[in-house]
Amino acid sequence: MTGQDDDRPHRVTCHLDHLLAARGMTLVELSHRTGVSTVNLSVMKNDRARAVRFSTLTAVCDALGCQPGDLFTVHPS
Incomplete structure:
Protein backbone atom coordinates (compact mmCIF):
# COMPACT_ATOMS: atom_id res chain seq x y z
CA MET A 1 0.00 0.00 0.00
CA THR A 2 1.42 3.38 -0.97
CA GLY A 3 0.93 6.79 0.64
CA GLN A 4 -1.51 7.63 -2.15
CA ASP A 5 -3.92 4.94 -0.91
CA ASP A 6 -4.17 6.82 2.39
CA ASP A 7 -5.54 9.88 0.56
CA ARG A 8 -8.57 8.08 -0.82
CA PRO A 9 -11.81 8.64 1.09
CA HIS A 10 -12.92 5.59 3.01
CA ARG A 11 -16.35 4.02 2.63
CA VAL A 12 -16.93 3.28 6.31
CA THR A 13 -19.58 5.19 8.25
CA CYS A 14 -19.69 5.15 12.04
CA HIS A 15 -23.09 5.11 13.76
CA LEU A 16 -21.84 6.08 17.21
CA ASP A 17 -24.06 9.16 17.33
CA ASN A 46 -17.45 12.11 13.00
CA ASP A 47 -16.02 9.58 10.51
CA ARG A 48 -12.53 11.07 10.68
CA ALA A 49 -10.83 7.98 12.14
CA ARG A 50 -8.30 6.26 9.90
CA ALA A 51 -8.10 3.20 12.15
CA VAL A 52 -9.70 1.81 15.30
CA ARG A 53 -7.87 -0.43 17.75
CA PHE A 54 -9.60 -3.69 18.63
CA SER A 55 -9.31 -2.74 22.30
CA THR A 56 -11.21 0.51 21.61
CA LEU A 57 -13.81 -1.30 19.52
CA THR A 58 -14.29 -3.91 22.23
CA ALA A 59 -14.64 -1.29 24.97
CA VAL A 60 -17.18 0.75 22.97
CA CYS A 61 -19.22 -2.33 22.06
CA ASP A 62 -19.21 -3.54 25.68
CA ALA A 63 -20.33 -0.12 26.95
CA THR A 73 -21.34 0.25 7.86
CA VAL A 74 -19.18 -0.22 4.77
CA HIS A 75 -20.78 1.40 1.73
CA PRO A 76 -20.39 -0.12 -1.74
CA SER A 77 -17.84 1.49 -4.06
Missing part, protein backbone atom coordinates in the same frame (compact mmCIF):
# COMPACT_ATOMS: atom_id res chain seq x y z
CA HIS A 18 -27.19 7.06 16.72
CA LEU A 19 -26.21 4.43 19.27
CA LEU A 20 -25.49 7.08 21.90
CA ALA A 21 -28.83 8.81 21.25
CA ALA A 22 -30.73 5.52 21.43
CA ARG A 23 -29.18 4.85 24.84
CA GLY A 24 -29.48 8.40 26.15
CA MET A 25 -25.73 8.50 26.65
CA THR A 26 -23.27 11.33 26.00
CA LEU A 27 -19.83 11.04 24.47
CA VAL A 28 -18.34 12.10 27.82
CA GLU A 29 -20.21 9.32 29.62
CA LEU A 30 -19.05 6.79 27.03
CA SER A 31 -15.51 8.04 27.52
CA HIS A 32 -15.76 7.48 31.28
CA ARG A 33 -17.21 3.99 30.79
CA THR A 34 -14.61 2.90 28.24
CA GLY A 35 -11.45 4.73 29.24
CA VAL A 36 -11.19 6.01 25.65
CA SER A 37 -10.61 9.75 25.37
CA THR A 38 -13.49 11.97 24.33
CA VAL A 39 -11.32 13.31 21.52
CA ASN A 40 -10.72 9.81 20.11
CA LEU A 41 -14.41 8.95 20.37
CA SER A 42 -15.31 12.22 18.65
CA VAL A 43 -12.93 11.47 15.78
CA MET A 44 -14.57 8.08 15.37
CA LYS A 45 -18.11 9.49 15.67
CA LEU A 64 -23.08 0.21 24.35
CA GLY A 65 -24.16 -3.43 24.37
CA CYS A 66 -23.68 -3.72 20.61
CA GLN A 67 -21.67 -5.55 17.98
CA PRO A 68 -19.10 -4.00 15.60
CA GLY A 69 -21.63 -4.35 12.76
CA ASP A 70 -24.02 -2.12 14.69
CA LEU A 71 -21.33 0.53 14.97
CA PHE A 72 -20.02 0.58 11.39
